[in-house]
Amino acid sequence: MASSTPPPHCSLTATKPYQNHHFHHLQNHRHHQGSSSRQNHNWTPQKVSLNTHVSHAAAPRPPPPSAAAAAAVVSPNYSCLSAADFSGRRSTRFVSKMHFGRPRSTASGRRSAAAEEALHQAITCGGEVTCIDNILLSFGSKLCASDDYTFLLRELGNRGDWLKAMQCFEFAIRREKRRNELGKLASSMISTLGRLGKVDLAKKVFENAVNEGYGNTVYAYSALISAYAKSGYCDEAIELFESMKYTGLKPNLVTYNALIDACSKGGADYRRALDIFDEIGAGLWDTARNLFDEMVYRGIDQDIYTYNTLLDAACSGGQMDVAFEIMAEMPAKNVFPNEVTYSTMIRGCAKVGRLDRALNLFNEMKFAGIKLDRVSYNTLLGIYASLGRFDDAFAVGKEMESIGIKKDVVTYNALLDGFGKQGKYDKVKELFTEMRKENLYPNLLTYSTLISVYSKGGLYEDAMEVYREFKRQGLKADVVFYSKLIDALCKKGLVESSALLLDEMMREGIQPNVVTYNSIINAYGQSETVGYLESRMESSKLMILQDVSDNNTVEEKDDDKIVEVFKQLSCGKSGYEKLDQRWRKDFRCVLGVFRKMHEMEIKPNVVTFSAILNACSRCNSFEEASLLLEELRLFDNQVYGVAHGLLMGHSENTWSKALLLFDEVKRMDSSTASAFYNALTDMLWHFGQKRGAQLVVLEGKRREVWENTWSESCLDLHLMSSGAARAMVHAWLLNIRSIVYEGHELPNLLSILTGWGKHSKIVGDGALKRTIEALLISIGAPFKIAKCNIGRFISTGSVVTAWLRESGSLKVLVLQDDRTHTGTISSSSTRFDRIPNFQPLPL
């Protein structure tokens, strides 16, 4: 570890990502952009007419009948307070977790029996303004000091009821005079609010506590830093940490742990409007790591929390190699991996597609004698389910039940998703019935999974039925719910219906995010028909949505746009086929969507870029595609400049810019990176820039975007798109050719693997295989399909050698660009001289 290089005296102010942050006095703490207008600055519980729960969708029990009404009663200011709204990547995830509580948090048995009883009454009371006060008053002095009250705060927090917790807190501080106890209460309240994502309120509690003279404790600071961490407010966390210097408070281990957590989770914040490749993890990872080193420097020992937090940072950034290194160094520091460590690592592996390593970790865990807990089991089961290995998944379910952990909603959601992805709708229905028989209540995730599964399968009536049940439960859709549905409909070419839903979600006050828009961009040209662009819609028109209610008969009038959409779809008359076709074909509308994102301050990311390139690949007009890319350069010259330059065959500066871009991509996880290379290569290949495509693909190989792409005897294309794969076949054969001409022998058996094709979710879909088969035939390469593996082409070294020695083989293998910077087909050697890395790579 980097402890050999001591950090500067105060490394925090010297480190890069936030060096421009100056200390602001707490009272001047700036507000989060976009949040200040929604924030209720004058929080007083008395002003709120409140009912019980604030409609947290993932409550373990279905909300009481009044929940929907309660959600409506609570002022919109409150429902918008959640930090989840600010950052596109965060959803209900962190909120839903809170409801299950943490068993360890109840470890302290210091509460009195009166506290338990008070809690019970608080939970069951209606939530009227005075009810908590009355309950607490009735217990009088039986509730002792901070222990009982912090218990109440925490338990109410675990149930998602921050309003009652706030009331309880205010009651307690009114009656408490000791500064010490007041400080404990404040820290506890801040922590509770932080866990529920109510970071603005947490900050107010903190500031108030500081002003009143009991908030200046390292506990309160740590709690607020942690609250910032949970909502992704890295800058604020750091600023607060730095402000501790001026208070004479010394950060301790917990403070550091929370701050590292903030750095690892803060990258999702859209306010860090850097470039489109500034994805999570990458930038802030250095900060987290520096903090770790700073702890070493200051003599603060790391504990299991520090390590698990740091590992989480590495894993969420897709940096699994680093994560494994860190994990390996733990025992030397006398910190031993626990089940949290393992589930963090396993999830990290699964995220970057290394399921083999994930499964190995499970074995390692068992070997190390670490018991799998609910999280670990669900993680394992989820991996199997996502792979379609249902026997294994069920075996895991059996095993967990055998040690007394019952299947929960998470378990079922994983199974439903897995079967749904494979199109096994009967099984989905069966499982859905089963989970209810087990008295498990479907939650938002369950419903959104089912609705999207059914929509993708065209089972619109089933989708509608589930949706109605979802509404009856009083659950509220969120951005993911809508995005999944929009994506499902886009994939069916129902772009207009998707647009309708986009409109509807915004009317509901749910902001689409980058994922929503990426789905829509991906829909362009999805099922391209012959001919193109006989009509050009103004891009702005795209966003004007039609009102389908006209098409409904009066008695069917249903005041719900989603139901209407399903109704129309299930009748098989969406009424938009014509429009859809137009939209589909008019891929230039992508620009309109892009502009819309810009307007809405939704930052495009690398997936947007890949989606746009894929849309280009589906467009038959070179002029249209190049024009689009050129216009997009106004938004991001680096990224689209490279794409445009390569497409136009500009070699002068383009390649050096491309290399810089590839450096950026290198920082991402492998599946994101390979999607980028696949998309770029596909587009270049599609428009005849085959040399360019090959350069890109070789650069990707050099940077190990696709693992173990080739050896002398085997070319593995299974992670590649058809363009990338074809460019790669040429490169590999040229390389083998050079081996032959150098006088070396080829291995006896040569094979080309295609697998099931790029990101194929359909078992047995051999699109890539068919493409490669056609290519091999067209160049006359003597390969044939292996008998035992239909995704594999094989040949023998001698046959291939003979073919490569034929006079024509070089000509068919060397790729040309249709367009070069001079606009003419010049002699190839000239062009190759201008572009580096042309020579087929030696092995």
Add this chain to the structure above:
DNA sequence: GTAGGGTTAG
């Protein structure tokens, strides 16, 4: 006062 778990685009 601090750490891990189900969903969305590729």
